[in-house]
Amino acid sequence: MTQNIHETLETRLGEKGWLTGDITQYTQDWMGELRGDALGVALPANKDDVSFILRAAREHNVSVTPQGGNTGLVGGSIPQSDGAGNRRAIVLNLSRMNAIHEVSARQFSARVDAGVILSDLHGAVEAEGMQFPLSLGAKGSAQIGGLISTNAGGTHAFRYGMMQDLVLGLEVVLPDGSFWDGNRSLIKDNCGYSLRRLFGGAEGTLGVITGATLKLFPGLRAVEAAFLGVSDGDKLVRLGSFLRRELGDFLTAMEFIGEFGYEMAQRNLPNAARPFAGTYPWQLLVEVGASSGRMDLRALLEATLEGALSEGLIEDGVVAQSGPQRESFWYLREEQAEAQRLEGRSLHNDVAIPVGAFSEFVGEATRVCGEILPGVRVNAFGHLGDGNVHFGLCPPAGDGDGEMLFGKSGELAEGIYGVAVGLGGTFSAEHGLGRSKAGLADKLRGGGERGLMRTLKGAIDPDGLMNPGVIVAG
Ligand SMILES: Cc1cc2nc3c(=O)[nH]c(=O)nc-3n(C[C@H](O)[C@H](O)[C@H](O)COP(=O)(O)OP(=O)(O)OC[C@H]3O[C@@H](n4cnc5c(N)ncnc54)[C@H](O)[C@@H]3O)c2cc1C
Numbered sequence: 001m002t003q004n005i006h007e008t009l010e011t012r013l014g015e016k017g018w019l020t021g022d023i024t025q026y027t028q029d030w031m032g033e034l035r036g037d038a039l040g041v042a043l044p045a046n047k048d049d050v051s052f053i054l055r056a057a058r059e060h061n062v063s064v065t066p067q068g069g070n071t072g073l074v075g076g077s078i079p080q081s082d083g084a085g086n087r088r089a090i091v092l093n094l095s096r097m098n099a100i101h102e103v104s105a106r107q108f109s110a111r112v113d114a115g116v117i118l119s120d121l122h123g124a125v126e127a128e129g130m131q132f133p134l135s136l137g138a139k140g141s142a143q144i145g146g147l148i149s150t151n152a153g154g155t156h157a158f159r160y161g162m163m164q165d166l167v168l169g170l171e172v173v174l175p176d177g178s179f180w181d182g183n184r185s186l187i188k189d190n191c192g193y194s195l196r197r198l199f200g201g202a203e204g205t206l207g208v209i210t211g212a213t214l215k216l217f218p219g220l221r222a223v224e225a226a227f228l229g230v231s232d233g234d235k236l237v238r239l240g241s242f243l244r245r246e247l248g249d250f251l252t253a254m255e256f257i258g259e260f261g262y263e264m265a266q267r268n269l270p271n272a273a274r275p276f277a278g279t280y281p282w283q284l285l286v287e288v289g290a291s292s293g294r295m296d297l298r299a300l301l302e303a304t305l306e307g308a309l310s311e312g313l314i315e316d317g318v319v320a321q322s323g324p325q326r327e328s329f330w331y332l333r334e335e336q337a338e339a340q341r342l343e344g345r346s347l348h349n350d351v352a353i354p355v356g357a358f359s360e361f362v363g364e365a366t367r368v369c370g371e372i373l374p375g376v377r378v379n380a381f382g383h384l385g386d387g388n389v390h391f392g393l394c395p396p397a398g399d400g401d402g403e404m405l406f407g408k409s410g411e412l413a414e415g416i417y418g419v420a421v422g423l424g425g426t427f428s429a430e431h432g433l434g435r436s437k438a439g440l441a442d443k444l445r446g447g448g449e450r451g452l453m454r455t456l457k458g459a460i461d462p463d464g465l466m467n468p469g470v471i472v473a474g
Contacts, residue, residue, distance in 0.1 A: 068094055073337075117143055170195070258380040260377055263279060305317055350428055365416045368415040
């Protein structure tokens with residue numbers, strides 16, 4: 001029966017909407033490490049097509065992996081058959097559903113299709129004098145549906161919230177092909193269970209998000225940034241606290257890069273800036289912004305940094321003198337994942353710990369990794385404001401192809417996440433569980449919590465059609 005799905009989908013979706021042949025770009029992850037397999041890629045033009053695809057998949061006993069920009073870092077967008085040859089998979093990619101229907105300055109909201117790329121949304125909203133504050137390194141490819149489905153965080157989450165906090169309404173096609181239309185533009189909407197939060201962060205396991213209404217903010221009329229050198233992790237935490245108190249609501253981002261990541265950026269990225277001559281154990285990018293043009297943010301930032309200097313919290317620092325210089329600071333931070341990718345094969349780990357435990361976490365996790373694989377190189381970077389550390393690992397010298405590193409990947413992940421959880425943190429801050437962490441979650445989270453997730457999955461997707469193996473293992 002599964003052969004017929006080709007005809008069924010090709011007849012409905014046409015050549016542009018049903019791809020077979022070389023579909024590697026849809027079945028391999030951004031790092032080039034995870035490879036899946038699929039019968040083909042469906043590219044629906046509208047939500048009725050999505051409903052048709054899900055009904056056809058059910059009829060032909062084929063599982064469905066929803067996909068946006070395929071920039072996820074935990075394998076959630078990579079399709080997999082069940083391994084026993086019983087059920088094959090298709091990818092349902094939302095790229096063709098990319099209309100921005102409305103940007104409303106009256107109610108500070110935008111109604112968009114799920115396939116809209118984040119940077120396109122930024123451009124459309126900024127043209128109307130507003131901002132959509134979520135931003136991340138993959139903004140040129142990641143789509144609204146993917147960002148909602150992973151509940152992405154990014155560089156401004158501590159100031160404006162994560163993706164779910166920015167979603168007012170959602171439209172979802174459920175696994176049986178029926179629709180849930182919750183695409184309202186309300187901040188206050190307490191009518192029972194919060195379904196929009198349930199589908200946000202579900203990583204394509206409960207249905208396909210086809211559209212959303214997003215919360216906007218007044219555009220920033222003044223933005224300033226500084227790049228700072230800090231001598232140790234404890235000072236970094238104290239500096240973060242000092243900046244929060246001194247800069248108050250004007251503080252929009254605090255992003256850190258470790259010594260190794262900073263060096264990798266200089267080595268691997270074209271035109272990487274070197275804001276100051278030295279390299280410090282930690283570099284911190286600080287950004288302030290105001291929606292009013294009447295604020296002298298430069299003076300506020302400079303005075304605050306003088307205070308930090310006199311308290312011995314920073315070793316060196318540069319305040320950007322122009323927009324392009326500010327962009328060059330952001331380039332160093334946002335391209336950290338890319339700089340690590342260009343260095344060769346490597347591992348990504350995403351944790352959050354209470355901010356006060358930052359130094360302890362980095363020290364202990366580095367020690368644990370060094371015991372498991374002597375010489376392993378740590379690239380710790382991330383978001384200081386919310387305690388989110390990306391703990392990247394590069395192979396030790398002499399392990400050029402990363403064979404030793406990947407051979408120990410499970411042990412290293414368990415070591416790092418064990419330290420984070422022991423300090424009151426979590427083993428997935430903003431990337432989700434995907435396929436990579438579903439098994440780990442069963443080990444590290446209580447049976448009650450995991451059982452509740454299985455119950456929800458079984459209730460909404462009783463046939464296990466949607467993205468099997470993601471979030472809920474096996
Ligand atoms: C360079 C780089 C930097 C990054 N920086 C950050 C960062 O700072 N913060 C952060 O949070 N993440 C970051 N990420 C991870 C990634 O960009 C985010 O997870 C993003 O939200 C994924 O969006 P996407 O459209 O690429 O989704 P995909 O990778 O295509 O999919 C991700 C998950 O969502 C599901 N999904 C996708 N679309 C839909 C839909 N319409 N309906 C239902 N399910 C769907 C998929 O099945 C999958 O489980 C980064 C990635 C890269 C490569």
